[in-house]
Amino acid sequence: QHDIIIAIDGPAASGKSTTARRVAKKLGYTYIDTGAMYRSVTLKAFEHDMLERLKHSPEDVRILLDPLSIEFQGDRVLLDGRDVTAGIRENRVSREVSFISSLKPVRDRLKTLQQQMGEKRGVVMDGRDIGTVIFPDAELKIFLVADAAERARRRYAELVQKNGNPAALPSLDELEREIVQRDRDDAERAHAPLRKHEDAIEVDTSSLTIDEQVELVYSLAMERI
Ligand code: C5P
Numbered sequence: 001q002h003d004i005i006i007a008i009d010g011p012a013a014s015g016k017s018t019t020a021r022r023v024a025k026k027l028g029y030t031y032i033d034t035g036a037m038y039r040s041v042t043l044k045a046f047e048h049d050m051l052e053r054l055k056h057s058p059e060d061v062r063i064l065l066d067p068l069s070i071e072f073q074g075d076r077v078l079l080d081g082r083d084v085t086a087g088i089r090e091n092r093v094s095r096e097v098s099f100i101s102s103l104k105p106v107r108d109r110l111k112t113l114q115q116q117m118g119e120k121r122g123v124v125m126d127g128r129d130i131g132t133v134i135f136p137d138a139e140l141k142i143f144l145v146a147d148a149a150e151r152a153r154r155r156y157a158e159l160v161q162k163n164g165n166p167a168a169l170p171s172l173d174e175l176e177r178e179i180v181q182r183d184r185d186d187a188e189r190a191h192a193p194l195r196k197h198e199d200a201i202e203v204d205t206s207s208l209t210i211d212e213q214v215e216l217v218y219s220l221a222m223e224r225i
Pocket of ligand 1: 012186
């Protein structure tokens with residue numbers, strides 16, 4: 001028995017993080033949410049009031065990267081030592097994260113961090129470019145997809161659960177538009193765009209339950225361990 005790397009990529013809200021987290025738990029592996037890392041850099045840009053400036057001078061992003069520390073502590077995310085678990089899920093972050101993640105210096109830095117995190121293997125890592133760029137030698141590569149309306153419904157349910165107050169939330173239509181727009185931005189960018197590695201196994205979760213997704217990925221992993 002040997003520890004492997006499981007790469008789970010796919011568009012926004014396709015069920016990656018829930019599946020990845022639960023598969024990691026079943027295997028006793030570490031779960032790494034790379035989207036949370038791009039969200040952390042985006043939050044930092046807001047905190048430094050730099051978003052507008054970066055749209056004109058993207059090279060200034062180095063100010064945010066020097067220094068930069070992102071750590072996972074159980075389910076918590078620490079940015080430069082502070083807990084940002086809630087802040088990185090804010091809608092303003094979701095709206096700007098594709099822009100920040102299109103910047104080459106950001107991708108280069110997070111690539112180094114992610115490769116270090118997976119160095120000892122025994123990880124489940126989810127994102128957009130894990131199978132294609134970060135760990136192209138991952139023993140198991142999954143590409144999770146689901147139709148956009150279903151993804152919007154899931155994201156909405158998740159927000160209601162977290163926020164409690166549906167009145168304060170974007171509408172289902174609005175959420176679907178944002179999700180589709182983000183996928184387009186992620187797929188069309190120059191550096192490490194969202195795409196399926198030729199060896200990746202495509203799983204459509206539109207009509208699967210979470211339990212079914214987890215079982216499927218878990219059994220594919222067990223065949224490779
Ligand atoms: O996974 P999540 O939806 O939280 O990711 C947020 C955003 O971070 C994505 O829409 C994408 O712009 C960026 N991202 C990326 N590469 C990854 C993971 C996330 O560019 N590996």
